Every structure is written in C-alpha cells, then in structure tokens.
Ligand SMILES: Nc1ncnc2c1ncn2[C@@H]1O[C@H](COP(=O)(O)OP(=O)(O)O)[C@@H](O)[C@H]1O
C-alpha cells in the first residue's frame with residue numbers, strides 16, 4: 001500500500017442511473033506523470049473522467065487524491081483540491097466572451113480571484129497567444145481549435161495540480177492538434193500531472209509515460225507507453241479502430 | 249391627444265409592474281428550466297409585508313426595504329425547504345411544487361394578515377403631476393423609477409459581477425459551471441430569491457394605487473407569465489418589453505374598446521404566442537437564457 005500516488009482508483013463501479021458502465025476499475029496516476037487512457041468509442045473513458053471529478057457518483061469502490069478520499073466529492077469541491085477537467089465537447093460558455101470564460105475558470109479562487117485571474121491570464125495567453133487576440137470575442141464565434149484551446153485554458157485558470165483532458169484532439173486539424181499537444185508538453189515540463197483520454201491511441205501514447213487500455217467499462221491492459229505502442233493487442237485495437245470506421 | 253397620453257401612462261404603469269413579475273419568471277426559468285407558478289404570491293407578499301412593517305411603525309422607505317428583503321428570503325427558503333428536497337432538479341416536478349407552494353403561501357397570508365384588503369400610503373404624498381392635459385400620480389413615478397433601478401441593477405449583476413456571471417454560466421452549461429467551482433444548486437436558490445424580491449418590489453410599489461389582499465397573486469401571476477412568454481421567456485430585457493407591451497395593449501383596449509377586454513388581453517396574448525410563435529415575439533435567438 002503506497003501513499004505516493006497523486007490519484008488512485010480502487011475497484012470503481014460507476015454509470016448512469018441503473019446503467020452500469022464502469023466495472024471494477026483500478027488505476028493510479030503519480031505526480032508529474034502524463035498517463036494516457038485509450039479505448040474505442042463507448043468504452044467508458046468519459047464516464048471514468050466524470051466519475052473522477054464527481055459529476056457521476058461511484059456506486060462502489062474508492063477514489064483517493066494525495067492519500068485522501070475523494071469518493072463522494074462534488075466537482076465544485078474537487079476543483080478547489082486542484083483537479084480540473086477539460087470536458088468532452090468543451091462545454092464552453094458560448095455567448096460569453098473568451099475573457100469571461102477564463103475569469104469563470106478562476107471562480108474557485110474565491111476571495112483571491114483578482115490575483116488568480118491576473119496570473120492565470122498571463123499564463124494561458126503565453127501558452128495560447130491566439131486567445132489574447134480573441135479575448136473580447138464570444139466563445140461561440142471561435143474556430144474549433146481555438147475553442148479547444150479555450151477549454152484547456154479555462155481549466156488551467158484554476159491552477160490545477162492534476163489536469164484531466166477528454167479527447168482534446170477530436171475533430172481538429174493536424175496542425176491544431178500539434179499546437180495543443182505542444183502546450184501539454186510545456187505544462188508537463190512545468191510539473192503538471194496529466195491524465196489524457198484519447199481515441200487516437202498512437203497520438204496519446206506518443207506523449208505519455210504510461211497508459212491504460214479500456215474496453216467495455218474495464219481496464220484490460222496497462223503499461224509503459226512505449227510498451228503499449230508496440231503491443232500486439234494494442235495494435236489490433238488501434239488498427240481495429242481504423243477498420244471499424246466502416247464496420248462498427 | 250390627452251386621452252391617448254393618459255392611456256399610455258396607465259399602460260406603462262401596469263406594464264412596469266408586469267415587467268418586474270415577468271423578470272422573476274425568466275430568472276427562475278433560466279436557472280431551472282421550469283415555470284415558478286408561485287411567482288405571483290411573492291408579489292402578494294411584497295404588499296402584505298410592506299403594510300405589516302409600516303404598521304409596526306417603520307418609516308415607509310425602511311418598511312419597503314424590509315418587505316423586499318424578507319420576501320427574497322422567503323423565496324430562498326421556499327426553494328431550500330420545498331423545491332429542492334421534493335423536486336430535485338426536475339423541471340416538471342418543480343412546476344408542480346410551485347403550484348402547491350402558491351396555495352400554501354396564499355393560505356399562510358390569509359392566516360397571518362387576514363382576509364381584508366389592505367393599503368399603503370403613497371411613498372410621497374401630493375397631487376398628481378399634469379403633463380399635456382394628462383395626469384401622472386406620484387406613485388406611478390415611483391413605480392417607473394423602481395422598475396428602472398431594478399432592471400439596471402439586474403443588468404449590472406449579470407454583466408459585471410462574478411456572482412451574476414456564475415448564475416449565467418450555470419444556466420448555460422450546468423456541468424461546466426460546476427467544474428469551475430460554481431455551486432449550481434446555490435445559484436438556483438439565488439434565482440428564486442431574486443425572482444421573489446422583484447415580484448415583491450412590484451407588489452409593494454403598486455399597493456398604494458390598487459390595494460392588496462392575500463389572493464392577488466394568481467391574477468398577477470397570469471399577467472407576468474403572459475409578459476414573460478411575450479418576451480420569449482428567454483431574455484430578461486425582452487421580458488421587460490413584454491410587460492410594457494402587455495400593459496399598453498390592456499390600457500388601450502380598455503380605453504378605446506371596452507374595459508371588459510382588459511383582463512382578456514393577457515390570455516389572448518398568451519394563446520396567440522403559444523399558437524403562432526412558441527419561441528416568443530420579442531425573444532431573439534433564445535440561445536442564452538439570462
Ligand atoms: N448520459 C448517459 N446516459 C446513459 N448512458 C450513457 C451516457 N453517456 C454515455 N453512456 C453510455 O456509457 C457507455 C460509455 O460511454 P462513454 O464513457 O461516453 O465512452 P467513451 O468516452 O469511451 O467514448 C456507452 O455505452 C454510452 O452509451
């Protein structure tokens with residue numbers, strides 16, 4: 001029993017109402033790691049992230065952050081403990097400006113909001129300069145790539161220690177994907193811990209230290225990212241994804 | 249000409265009242281997706297509490313403030329004690345709880361304040377003001393001024409304050425709002441309080457002109473709801489427009505056609521909008537709810 005993991009899940013079951021999706025999921029993320037969670041569409045990756053942040057309640061099992069239980073913690077509490085999620089589909093506040101979205105990202109700073117906004121804006125504008133050009137535009141008028149950058153930036157405004165990302169590459173052009181992943185590399189070098197969910201297994205594993213493979217709500221494989229990249233079954237899943245475009 | 253002006257003044261007077269009540273409907277709708285059918289009861293409470301605080305010997309401005317603040321607190325309590333535990337977040341259940349709540353609030357008012365019509369003195373006594381042959385009661389000026397202050401205050405709240413932006417964010421994207429640390433349920437409580445406060449302000453400001461009683465809530469509820477629907481239910485500014493238009497239509501119909509049409513107008517408007525244009529007449533895209 002080690003206490004050194006930043007995030008730990010033990011035998012977690014979760015789902016929507018009576019529909020169970022996650023079965024007996026155990027995983028961990030250590031401080032400073034970039035961990036990839038891969039698996040095909042519908043495997044339960046988003047369900048897992050929503051359960052970690054408390055948008056869904058685990059029906060059994062335990063979740064720990066830095067050795068403390070966060071099993072039934074609400075998202076609004078968890079963000080104050082340093083966990084931020086960049087949700088699937090971005091979920092931006094569309095009719096509000098880029099700046100307002102970012103200011104809301106620092107909402108959890110409470111009384112220290114003024115400083116948090118100032119420091120946070122400086123940091124995310126450095127990471128994504130295009131956002132500072134767009135600061136007074138409504139979020140919904142941004143391109144897909146800019147919206148994804150804003151979603152990442154909004155999450156960073158809470159100064160998280162653990163950043164969870166749900167398919168940040170989805171639907172974006174390769175050039176934009178490269179830009180977002182190079183930002184993730186910068187964050188990593190600064191010591192940020194990242195749990196990255198991706199359907200694009202190759203992309204995720206290329207950037208990750210370790211990886212987990214998920215299928216129908218279960219973790220079926222885990223290991224070093226470099227090992228998973230060459231693993232026969234992962235190659236099958238990955239190739240299966242490509243073939244699956246027509247057959248699934 | 250003087251006659252038309254008089255009708256317009258009367259229309260804008262009741263229209264402002266409808267606007268405040270309609271604002272309450274849109275605020276709760278934005279937060280919950282539900283219609284708060286108890287909204288009219290907070291209008292009633294505003295007048296009743298105002299009368300009660302004055303009877304305790306408080307000066308009118310202090311009594312008015314106490315009435316609005318207590319009604320807002322009652323709105324928050326209503327959400328915490330009834331809406332949240334019984335309905336959870338389900339809009340249909342919220343509607344049912346607010347219908348039940350309106351009956352309870354009315355009976356409570358009957359027991360606390362009695363069955364009689366009650367009234368307040370005008371906020372500032374004095375003769376009406378003459379304008380191009382028409383007369384404006386001083387209390388009407390108070391109604392306009394208070395409505396203006398409330399609307400400007402609301403715009404500042406939503407556009408300039410972190411709390412107001414958090415309310416908007418919650419209504420736009422509840423999950424995303426929670427992820428940045430906003431307590432979404434507290435925002436629902438706040439919206440009930442705000443709606444109740446605005447309703448109470450309307451009921452209080454109008455009492456010197458119309459008197460009040462425990463059972464005035466249902467009637468004003470229909471008017472305010474029609475105004476909110478006319479504005480598309482989605483947009484507070486459009487709801488204010490809806491209130492003013494409804495007030496003018498009523499006043500002109502009563503003046504030029506027959507007074508019996510006055511109360512029918514809101515129902516006609518309601519049905520017309522629901523049949524012809526379910527998204528409202530004045531509402532724009534209806535994308536953002538607050
Ligand atoms: N809101 C929901 N209600 C019920 N079932 C859902 C909901 N969202 C996802 N699911 C189901 O949960 C399973 C896993 O979905 P999800 O976690 O979104 O997968 P992934 O993110 O890996 O593509 C799927 O079978 C999906 O149909």
Ligand SMILES: [Mg+2]
Nearest residue numbers: 045046047088
């Ligand atoms: Mg997903």
